[in-house]
Amino acid sequence: MSTKATAPEIVVHMRPTTPLRRPERVDEAVETLINDPEADSVRAVSPPLQNPFKMWAIGEPYLEPLIDIGIPEPYNQPRQKLPTVYWQTGYIDIIRTATLTEKNSMTGDRILPYVMEDQFVVDIDQQFSMNLSEFLIENQSRPLAPPFPCERCLQIAPSAPAKSLLGRQPESNVLFR
Numbered sequence: 001m002s003t004k005a006t007a008p009e010i011v012v013h014m015r016p017t018t019p020l021r022r023p024e025r026v027d028e029a030v031e032t033l034i035n036d037p038e039a040d041s042v043r044a045v046s047p048p049l050q051n052p053f054k055m056w057a058i059g060e061p062y063l064e065p066l067i068d069i070g071i072p073e074p075y076n077q078p079r080q081k082l083p084t085v086y087w088q089t090g091y092i093d094i095i096r097t098a099t100l101t102e103k104n105s106m107t108g109d110r111i112l113p114y115v116m117e118d119q120f121v122v123d124i125d126q127q128f129s130m131n132l133s134e135f136l137i138e139n140q141s142r143p144l145a146p147p148f149p150c151e152r153c154l155q156i157a158p159s160a161p162a163k164s165l166l167g168r169q170p171e172s173n174v175l176f177r
Helices: 023-034 097-102 127-138 151-156
Strands: 010-013 041-046 056-058 063-065 087-096 111-115
Touching (some): 023 041, 023 087, 087 097
Parallel strands (some): 041 111
């Protein structure tokens, strides 16, 4: 019997600031990457609460549109006339190990979307979002994903040790199996 560890094919990155995860969503995101061998990674995204085409930078001394998209005064247009955009939620990222080791990237160039509705995403950046997370956890009716790999992740590399590719212990928000 060999005790030599093999590197996993896929890394599941779950940030601790986005704790409300459903196990089935983790599995779906993993399957999304598995089903497209050309993809480097999968990133969870959702429609943004604010449209970036209506955002500004403060210049000297006037406001300047943050993004120029070739539409006259996009900041004055109804959002329905603007390009559809998505916000990266931090809910989950699925990355091929080769993307990490060969491209030295957490995403690579070919990033598949895992589109979610924003009511499933709470990114803890301030006290309000922490309170909201606690409320949702206390009042949830279905279980959330535990802080260990999903069923599909264990099927991909069931014998791989939980360690980082660099030989260090992983941070609590990064799972390697």
